[in-house]
Amino acid sequence: xxxxxxxxxxxxxxxxxxxxxxxxTATREVFEIMLGTEVAIVPRPVEGPSGNVMAVVGLAxxxxxxxxxxxxxxxxxxxxxxxxxxxxxxxxxxxxxxVGEICxxxxxxxxxxxxxxxxxxxxSAPTVITGSDFSCHPLTDGESFEICANFEDQRVWVxxxxxx
Amino acid sequence: xxxxxxxxxxxxxxxRKIVGRCLRHAGIDLQGVMQxxxxxxxxxxxxxxxxxxxxxxxxxxxxxxxxxxxGYRTLENAKNTPVVMIxxxxxxxxxxxxxxxxARGYIRKPFTPDQVKERIAPLLEGLx
Numbered sequence: 336x337x338x339x340x341x342x343x344x345x346x347x348x349x350x351x352x353x354x355x356x357x358x359x360t361a362t363r364e365v366f367e368i369m370l371g372t373e374v375a376i377v378p379r380p381v382e383g384p385s386g387n388v389m390a391v392v393g394l395a396x397x398x399x400x401x402x403x404x405x406x407x408x409x410x411x412x413x414x415x416x417x418x419x420x421x422x423x424x425x426x427x428x429x430x431x432x433x434v435g436e437i438c439x440x441x442x443x444x445x446x447x448x449x450x451x452x453x454x455x456x457x458x459s460a461p462t463v464i465t466g467s468d469f470s471c472h473p474l475t476d477g478e479s480f481e482i483c484a485n486f487e488d489q490r491v492w493v494x495x496x497x498x499x
Numbered sequence: 500x501x502x503x504x505x506x507x508x509x510x511x512x513x514x515r516k517i518v519g520r521c522l523r524h525a526g527i528d529l530q531g532v533m534q535x536x537x538x539x540x541x542x543x544x545x546x547x548x549x550x551x552x553x554x555x556x557x558x559x560x561x562x563x564x565x566x567x568x569x570g571y572r573t574l575e576n577a578k579n580t581p582v583v584m585i586x587x588x589x590x591x592x593x594x595x596x597x598x599x600x601x602a603r604g605y606i607r608k609p610f611t612p613d614q615v616k617e618r619i620a621p622l623l624e625g626l627x
Binding site: 364365368369415418419420428429432433435436439440442443444447458460 | 511512513514516517520558560586587607608609610611
């Protein structure tokens with residue numbers, strides 16, 4: 336068995352109050368570096384996460400759970416165009432590829448910011464869900480962290496849900 | 500510096516495109532940029548013709564970056580070609596596995612064009 340998973344069974348990382356800030360920083364950095372765009376973290380809208388495009392990355396080991404991001408169709412399309420460096424409309428495949436990579440990078444960047452965690456937590460390949468009427472219900476029983484960002488007037492949600 | 504042929508191996512077409520853009524931004528004289536979406540395809544590209552530099556993702560379906568490293572070392576026209584790994588993991592443990600297997604360095608996503616340039620510039624010196 337992978338050492339990260341073995342260690343995870345032995346010792347789970349306990350979240351602390353700084354993790355929301357770390358998630359915000361991880362998100363900002365990925366957008367700045369990969370898209371050359373600043374995103375502003377905005378107060379959480381009352382209605383909660385929404386958007387027709389969702390990217391999900393699983394975490395296993397000392398940090399176990401799900402990191403997901405939700406985007407509007409428009410926002411996801413703009414992200415793909417920025418990443419591709421084109422003004423042309425990105426194909427559906429390119430959009431899914433782009434948001435999956437963004438979610439993967441946010442999750443990787445977040446865990447890199449937690450001291451001594453990087454070696455003990457593995458990320459899954461990203462999965463992208465699209466549709467107009469769905470909810471995501473990770474069967475985790477631990478803490479969750481949620482941030483909402485504004486990317487070119489489009490909402491981007493980043494949600495980290497952990498197992499206890 | 501001579502004009503070089505680069506192979507980018509990554510299951511994300513978007514990342515392959517970004518890496519290609521970074522190489523152009525670095526001012527590298529590119530004779531060609533070949534692409535493959537996993538290690539197996541990467542080996543097939545090399546079998547068709549030698550390349551001067553390889554950038555490979557670690558986590559890929561079908562054949563991952565570490566298996567690709569093992570495979571490409573057996574190819575006569577590639578065994579001395581420098582390989583730089585690309586990883587999204589905050590962890591360096593998989594990169595640590597990649598270095599003894601033949602990788603000459605790694606780039607962690609997210610990356611800037613300057614970071615890509617910084618990582619590959621010393622390798623290109625050897626191609627002069």
